[in-house]
Structures are given as structure tokens and as C-alpha cells.
Amino acid sequence: MKSYSAVDLGASSGRVMVGRVGPDSLELAEAHRFVNRPVRVPEGLRWDVLALYAGVLDGLKAAGQVDSVGIDSWAVDYGLLDADGALLGNPVHYRDSRTEGVAEKVWATVPAADLYAATGLQYAPFNTLYQLVAEHVTGAERLLLIPDLLTYWLTGEQGTELTNASTTQLIDPRTRDWSYDIASRLGIDLGLFAPLRQPGDPAGVLRPEVLEGTGLSGPVPVTTVGSHDTASAVAAVPAAAGERFAYICTGTWSLAGLELDAPVLTEKSRAANFTNELGLDGTVRYLRNIMGLWLLQECVRAWGEPELGALLLDAAKAPALRSVVDASDPVFLAPGRMPERIAEACRASGQPVPRTPGETTRCILDSLALAHRRAIEEAQRLADRPVDVVHVVGGGTRNALLCQLTADACGLPVVAGPTEAAALGNVLVQARTHGLVGDLADGRTLLTRTQPLTRYEPQGDTAPWRAAEARLATG
Numbered sequence: 354m355k356s357y358s359a360v361d362l363g364a365s366s367g368r369v370m371v372g373r374v375g376p377d378s379l380e381l382a383e384a385h386r387f388v389n390r391p392v393r394v395p396e397g398l399r400w401d402v403l404a405l406y407a408g409v410l411d412g413l414k415a416a417g418q419v420d421s422v423g424i425d426s427w428a429v430d431y432g433l434l435d436a437d438g439a440l441l442g443n444p445v446h447y448r449d450s451r452t453e454g455v456a457e458k459v460w461a462t463v464p465a466a467d468l469y470a471a472t473g474l475q476y477a478p479f480n481t482l483y484q485l486v487a488e489h490v491t492g493a494e495r496l497l498l499i500p501d502l503l504t505y506w507l508t509g510e511q512g513t514e515l516t517n518a519s520t521t522q523l524i525d526p527r528t529r530d531w532s533y534d535i536a537s538r539l540g541i542d543l544g545l546f547a548p549l550r551q552p553g554d555p556a557g558v559l560r561p562e563v564l565e566g567t568g569l570s571g572p573v574p575v576t577t578v579g580s581h582d583t584a585s586a587v588a589a590v591p592a593a594a595g596e597r598f599a600y601i602c603t604g605t606w607s608l609a610g611l612e613l614d615a616p617v618l619t620e621k622s623r624a625a626n627f628t629n630e631l632g633l634d635g636t637v638r639y640l641r642n643i644m645g646l647w648l649l650q651e652c653v654r655a656w657g658e659p660e661l662g663a664l665l666l667d668a669a670k671a672p673a674l675r676s677v678v679d680a681s682d683p684v685f686l687a688p689g690r691m692p693e694r695i696a697e698a699c700r701a702s703g704q705p706v707p708r709t710p711g712e713t714t715r716c717i718l719d720s721l722a723l724a725h726r727r728a729i730e731e732a733q734r735l736a737d738r739p740v741d742v743v744h745v746v747g748g749g750t751r752n753a754l755l756c757q758l759t760a761d762a763c764g765l766p767v768v769a770g771p772t773e774a775a776a777l778g779n780v781l782v783q784a785r786t787h788g789l790v791g792d793l794a795d796g797r798t799l800l801t802r803t804q805p806l807t808r809y810e811p812q813g814d815t816a817p818w819r820a821a822e823a824r825l826a827t828g
């Protein structure tokens with residue numbers, strides 16, 4: 354039996370989970386959870402990375418003595434360090450407006466089609482590539498993606514973990530190495546990045562000051578995991594051997610798609626804005642970013658934080674599919690005024706405007722289920738890979754209405770769970786280094802045996818969903 358601390362930083366909360374793994378057992382417990390609250394300062398929207406690091410240290414202390422530590426977080430964002438390794442300013446939040454209009458400038462140098470052919474990455478204004486072009490980095494010696502930055506603070510060692518590096522849009526998904534040509538055409542200095550490292554690689558040991566602050570006895574190794582939270586979450590999709598599955602990682606975002614063994618780099622795939630991010634063991638995460646429960650988080654914030662359970666009960670009673678919005682539309686990316694923006698989108702597409710928080714919540718959940726349906730249908734078509742079941746993992750598994758609507762919209766069974774998939778994927782990679790788990794399929798089999806899962810059968814036929822889809826297309 355071994356114990357692992359899995360640090361998982363989501364856009365809405367950070368947590369340190371403890372995984373206890375034996376040859377045929379896996380238990381996960383929460384040691385510490387803390388809010389991740391971005392801060393708006395006059396220069397823009399920033400991550401409070403020192404508060405997050407303090408939360409990680411508190412969590413490691415609460416977790417107690419473990420055999421290893423692994424860190425994953427949201428993608429694309431980074432900290433810049435000077436020649437002495439000191440952080441230069443607070444990392445910029447991917448929802449900050451600095452990347453507005455930057456893509457068009459980039460495409461004037463490297464056409465969007467060339468970028469996709471070389472990197473397979475979706476267009477999202479916040480891809481690290483666009484952030485770097487917006488920033489004109491000067492005076493920095495090193496760039497560390499968020500989990501790599503925290504790993505550096507814990508161990509003193511620098512590296513760039515591959516699955517998260519693939520979200521920079523500077524990686525070629527065929528070679529799984531840097532896209533040297535794209536970087537040089539855009540004047541991006543790849544020397545800013547520390548050498549690539551792979552999930553499973555050692556990432557150093559906790560520094561003496563960290564041991565002292567957390568009360569742990571050394572040496573405590575830090576293991577490189579799939580440091581992109583979505584890579585870790587997909588690694589923990591509890592698929593049975595040979596199952597033909599799609600997945601949806603639901604949290605602040607919904608990431609819906611397929612696990613493939615090679616990227617899809619066709620023009621049709623680019624037009625549909627599917628991304629090819631890198632997963633564990635040579636896999637590709639072929640998926641679409643959908644705005645996810647961010648839409649609801651922002652409404653809840655605007656409504657003064659009402660209780661979620663009561664809101665979801667009201668949503669369940671509200672009329673179904675009355676109004677839907679395009680939940681993949683980047684128009685919803687920035688924070689603020691979310692109920693009004695949803696109302697505006699309904700009005701603009703000629704649909705009834707939701708009047709109460711319950712109706713707006715229903716509109717959001719219907720819209721998410723519809724976007725899940727579209728992403729999974731299109732992914733199957735573009736990759737020529739039919740599926741029989743949809744695995745839903747992440748915080749959204751706690752929302753039974755969303756899971757049922759997703760099953761109904763897709764016309765497929767949904768298997769919901771685990772909720773803390775990213776932390777479990779993180780733990781599984783650490784357990785592999787001790788030979789307690791084998792490959793991806795082995796880890797998944799262990800999850801099917803040890804984690805509580807809920808199955809939702811599709812109800813009714815998909816005609817109302819197809820009609821809503823058509824309404825949105827012509828609205």
C-alpha cells in the first residue's frame with residue numbers, strides 16, 4: 354500500500370487529495386480544498402498564485418506523510434522568471450482581455466490553416482501562443498506553465514510537462530516535440546521553456562523549507578503527472594476494456610471528445626474547431642472546449658450566491674428546451690453580467706428570454722447538454738470512430754439533471770463518475786512509478802472496480818434536441 358498527494362488546481366477551486374493505492378485497491382480522500390479566486394487589478398485579470406501555493410502547502414501538511422506528490426492544473430497559463438528564478442509578476446488569467454485581436458495579427462504571419470496543420474490545436478484566444486505574442490516577453494529568462502511553476506517552488510527543479518505543453522500551440526502532436534517552425538516564424542523563443550518532461554518522470558524532491566513548513570520527513574519525491582488537469586481527468590475515465598467511449602470532463606469547462614492514437618489534422622476538423630491535445634501513453638485528446646459550468650458559476654455569482662441545490666430543483670421544474678444558447682461561443686468567455694448576456698443571446702436568436710434564476714439555469718443546462726451532443730456527434734464523424742457510451746467525469750457529475758439531459762441529448766447512456774477524476778489520474782501516474790498500476794487500460798479497470806459510478810439511460814428520442822439544434826443554427 355502506498356499513499357500519494359495529488360494537487361489538482363481547477364479554475365474554481367484547488368484541492369489536495371490523498372490517494373491510497375494497493376495492488377487491487379484505490380481510495381481517494383480530500384485533505385484540503387481552497388477557493389481559486391482570480392483578482393481584477395487595474396492592469397487586468399490575474400491569478401493569485403501565491404495564495405494557491407499557500408493552499409498547496411496547507412494541503413500537503415493536512416495530507417501528511419506520503420510516498421510521492423503530483424501536481425496538475427488548468428492549462429495554457431504561465432509565470433515568467435528572471436535570471437535568479439524569481440517570479441516576475443502575477444500570472445495573467447486566460448480570461449484576461451489582452452489577447453483580443455491578437456489572433457488576426459498572428460494569422461497574417463502564419464495562416465490559421467498552417468497553424469492547425471502544424472499543431473492540431475483549436476483556435477482559442479487564450480492559447481499560450483497568442484498570450485506570448487500579446488505579451489512581447491522581455492526581461493524574462495524562463496517561462497513555467499502553472500503546474501511546472503508550483504513544482505519548481507516545491508523542488509527547485511524546472512521542466513515543461515508534455516501534456517500541458519501541448520496546450521501552448523507550440524507542440525507538434527505527431528512528433529510530440531516542439532513545433533520549431535511555428536515558433537521561429539512568430540519570433541517566439543523556445544529557449545524560454547525548460548526541457549520537456551513526460552508523465553512518470555521524476556521532478557525532484559520537496560525542498561528542506563517545504564518539509565519544515567509542512568512537517569513532512571524527507572525525502573518526499575515529486576512525480577511528473579499529466580499536469581494538464583484534463584489529461585489527468587481523461588486518464589481516469591473508467592472505461593471498461595474494449596469499450597467504445599466518448600468522454601466529457603465537466604467542471605468550469607466541459608471538454609467533450611474522444612481518445613485517439615493519432616491526431617486528426619484535416620481542414621474539416623479545423624473548421625469544427627476540434628483540438629488535438631496530448632494525453633498519456635502516446636494518446637491524443639481529440640475534443641472541443643465548451644463553456645461548461647462557468648456559465649452557471651457566473652450567474653450564481655451575479656445572483657448573490659444562492660444555494661445550488663435549490664436552484665437545480667427549480668431548473669428541473671422549468672420548461673425543457675424553451676431557449677438554448679451556443680455554449681461553445683467564446684462570447685461567454687469573459688467574466689461579468691452573465692444572466693444578462695444569456696438573455697441577450699436568447700433574444701438575438703428569437704427565443705423566449707428566461708425570466709427567473711431557475712429558468713436561466715435550465716437554459717444553461719439544456720444548452721450544455723446540446724453542446725455535448727454536438728461535440729460528441731461531430732467528433733465521431735470527424736475521427737470516424739463511433740461510440741456506444743459517454744463517460745462524464747468531474748464536478749458536473751454531481752449535477753444529476755445535467756447528466757440526464759446529456760444522456761437524453763446524445764441518445765446514449767451516460768456513466769457519471771468519478772467526480773475527482775483529475776486527482777485520480779494524477780494518483781494513477783504516481784502509482785505507476787511504484788509498479789502498482791500498469792498502463793492506461795489497467796488504471797481504468799482499477800477505477801471501474803473501486804469508484805462509485807452512476808448510469809443514466811437516455812429517455813425519449815432525440816427529436817427535440819435536433820429541433821433545438823436547428824433553432825440555434827438559424828437563429
Ligand code: ADP
Pocket residue numbers: 362363364365366603604605606646647649650661662747748749751752753
Ligand atoms: P474546476 O476543477 O474547473 O474548478 P470542478 O470539477 O470542481 O471545477 O467542478 C465545479 C462545478 O461542479 C461547480 O461549478 C458546480 O457547478 C458543480 N458542483 C459542485 N458541487 C455540486 C453539487 N453539490 N451539486 C451540483 N453541482 C455541483
Ligand code: LRH
Pocket residue numbers: 363364426427428429447581582583605606608642
Ligand atoms: C480545464 C482546462 C481546459 C483548458 C482550460 C484553459 O481546467 O485545463 O482543458 O482548455 O482549462
